[in-house]
Amino acid sequence: xxxxxxxxxxxxxxxxxxxxxxxxxxxxxxxxxxxxxxxxxxxxxxxxxxxxxxxxxxxxxxxxxxxxxxxxxxxxxxxxxxxxxxxxxxxxxxxxxxxxxxxxxxxxxxxxxxxxxxxxxxxxxxxxxxxxxxxxxxxxxxxxxxxxxxxxxxxxxxxxxxxxxxxxxxxxxxxxxxxxxxxxxxxxxxxxxxxxxxxxxxxxxxxxxxxxxxxxxxxxxxxxxxxxxxxxxxxxxxxxxxxxxxxxxxxxxxxxxxxxxxxxxxxxxxxxxxxxx
Numbered sequence: 309x310x311x312x313x314x315x316x317x318x319x320x321x322x323x324x325x326x327x328x329x330x331x332x333x334x335x336x337x338x339x340x341x342x343x344x345x346x347x348x349x350x351x352x353x354x355x356x357x358x359x360x361x362x363x364x365x366x367x368x369x370x371x372x373x374x375x376x377x378x379x380x381x382x383x384x385x386x387x388x389x390x391x392x393x394x395x396x397x398x399x400x401x402x403x404x405x406x407x408x409x410x411x412x413x414x415x416x417x418x419x420x421x422x423x424x425x426x427x428x429x430x431x432x433x434x435x436x437x438x439x440x441x442x443x444x445x446x447x448x449x450x451x452x453x454x455x456x457x458x459x460x461x462x463x464x465x466x467x468x469x470x471x472x473x474x475x476x477x478x479x480x481x482x483x484x485x486x487x488x489x490x491x492x493x494x495x496x497x498x499x500x501x502x503x504x505x506x507x508x509x510x511x512x513x514x515x516x517x518x519x520x521x522x523x524x525x526x527x528x529x530x531x532x533x534x535x536x537x538x539x540x541x542x543x544x545x546x547x548x549x550x551x552x553x554x555x556x557x558x559x560x561x562x563x564x565x566x567x568x569x570x571x572x573x574x575x576x577x578x579x580x581x582x583x584x585x
Contacts (some may be wrong), residue, residue, distance in 0.1 A: 385442040400489060401535075404432055412532060426528070432489040446468065469504070502516070
């Protein structure tokens, strides 16, 4: 019966995840110490910040917890995946750094205005999403009876889209296990994987544009400031990590080791100045 104990524990954790933050906001609203946010705006629709039905309150909890989770996990996963593959593909890292240096120079950090001038970095970001989609399967619900490939799908059936399989389809992406940003160049023109990795239809991620901007700034800044290198063993040989990932509702790189070192002493002095401002 271990599965039942796991299910009971998961149910309690899930309830805490969606209920506790909203209750904290409501308490702060009553005490006058709340800071404006999405939850306050939704609760202010109702007198005394009390939704008129359990369904309305559940919607507020689900929306707020989903937005929080979506803004925390996937960007971190994308950055970890980026660091892993820069360790494994130094030639890709060098091409990306050359583009950042050409567009940005060495006297400032990248800005959002630089994005349109960095086509290789755009291709690199697409390849990060393709080779390791943060959400490998996406749940949907059948809104009506359907039939697919000989299978009957009744209305309200949970249907999981296999995003990982879509992004590793050899007929769409040749050599799918190879990290190759140039597959998304104008000459190759393979489909943009973000059309599926961010979800599709009514379940498409509403924060995808913000997420892409956040990842661009993070990745380009790391490339500007640091070299990502493999660790060295006692005999002086590089130790490349394995591209192993967890698999579940979210997929992320398993623990790996690398070295992240400043590209120059000028970078160290620049970052120290920025830290003192």
